[in-house]
Amino acid sequence: MAMRTLLITGVSGFLGWHVARLARPDWHVMGTYFTTKRHIAQSAFAAIDTGRIDLTEFRDMREMIALVKPHAVIHTAALTDANYCETHVADSFRINVEATRNLAGLCADRGIPFVFTSTDLVFDGTRAPYREDDPVTPISVYGEHKAQAEEEVLARYDLATVCRMPLMFGAPSPTHGSFLQWMLAKMERGDALPLFTDEFRTPVDAESAARGLLLAAYRGLREAADLELTPITGCYHLGGRERISRYEFGQLVQKTGNFAAARLDPVRLGDLDLPAARPPDVSLDSSKAYEVGYDPASIQDALNVLLGKERA
Numbered sequence: 001m002a003m004r005t006l007l008i009t010g011v012s013g014f015l016g017w018h019v020a021r022l023a024r025p026d027w028h029v030m031g032t033y034f035t036t037k038r039h040i041a042q043s044a045f046a047a048i049d050t051g052r053i054d055l056t057e058f059r060d061m062r063e064m065i066a067l068v069k070p071h072a073v074i075h076t077a078a079l080t081d082a083n084y085c086e087t088h089v090a091d092s093f094r095i096n097v098e099a100t101r102n103l104a105g106l107c108a109d110r111g112i113p114f115v116f117t118s119t120d121l122v123f124d125g126t127r128a129p130y131r132e133d134d135p136v137t138p139i140s141v142y143g144e145h146k147a148q149a150e151e152e153v154l155a156r157y158d159l160a161t162v163c164r165m166p167l168m169f170g171a172p173s174p175t176h177g178s179f180l181q182w183m184l185a186k187m188e189r190g191d192a193l194p195l196f197t198d199e200f201r202t203p204v205d206a207e208s209a210a211r212g213l214l215l216a217a218y219r220g221l222r223e224a225a226d227l228e229l230t231p232i233t234g235c236y237h238l239g240g241r242e243r244i245s246r247y248e249f250g251q252l253v254q255k256t257g258n259f260a261a262a263r264l265d266p267v268r269l270g271d272l273d274l275p276a277a278r279p280p281d282v283s284l285d286s287s288k289a290y291e292v293g294y295d296p297a298s299i300q301d302a303l304n305v306l307l308g309k310e311r312a
């Protein structure tokens, strides 16, 4: 059978890159980037087809879909910096809401799986652990826009999948890293590392998260239906299995990587004045996803692999 084409928006991003790497044996992968320089994209992502596009330009997006003719789309492109979104509301709206809704519409027109990456920040963090049917209560522009996008996607396309992603960590893409890289750099230099003791998440490694997204995309295909596999549509939480504070996460990294010089500085949410409000505990209850085959690695197992690799 001819290989199916998977379109990954935001392949230059942290998560998109992980999805592309894991998808490649099974899919023909086409990935989009935006501000990444063409020569960097072409050398860094040489093994996949890439194209530059501003997804906020609807006509360009429509043309791209007509040209690529994807069998499935995983949408990871977004403005992801919550502090930036707080002060650039219109920019955030255009990519995080409008482009997402438009892409869902184009996928609906073709009847192909559309997997949208949302966030745990659609919750205010006062009633964790959160299940999919808990009401959204965003407290930042980023969270508000993601919540609005979720609603519009599902209203526009009932076969879409909204995956609420938790805090993710992993190896950096050629152009984007995760908070782990920031932690490692500080630990290696022996710089003070301020970490919240009262901010809790259910983090997951990016490879596990990417596998979850690919599972959702695959299960929407006709060949999965032919195998009588139930499609994964609607809203799913792709959280990790452990609830942990940023500070505890730092302690695990320090111990696993044996960073003798690390200087962890316990701080509380109230100690810092940041543009976007930070919910204290957006831990996700992801049992619905575990039931359909999402199986994230434990934080410790993921760190063992990552720190072994990164420090080799």
Ligand SMILES: NC(=O)c1ccc[n+]([C@@H]2O[C@H](COP(=O)([O-])OP(=O)(O)OC[C@H]3O[C@@H](n4cnc5c(N)ncnc54)[C@H](OP(=O)(O)O)[C@@H]3O)[C@@H](O)[C@H]2O)c1
Residues within 6 Å of the ligand: 009, 010, 011, 012, 013, 014, 015, 016, 032, 033, 034, 035, 036, 053, 054, 055, 056, 075, 076, 077, 078, 079, 080, 081, 095, 117, 118, 119, 120, 165, 166, 167, 168, 169, 175, 176, 177, 178
């Ligand atoms: N990372 C996390 O811990 C986390 C947690 C919860 C949810 N999420 C969600 O997971 C998804 C991926 O996050 P991430 O951390 O991997 O993001 P990221 O590293 O910040 O990457 C964002 C991607 O979006 C692309 N992009 C931005 N604006 C665009 C535009 N106007 N047109 C086309 N492409 C555009 C960027 O391309 P260029 O770089 O080439 O400009 C980049 O590839 C997002 O939906 C995010 O909300 C992430």
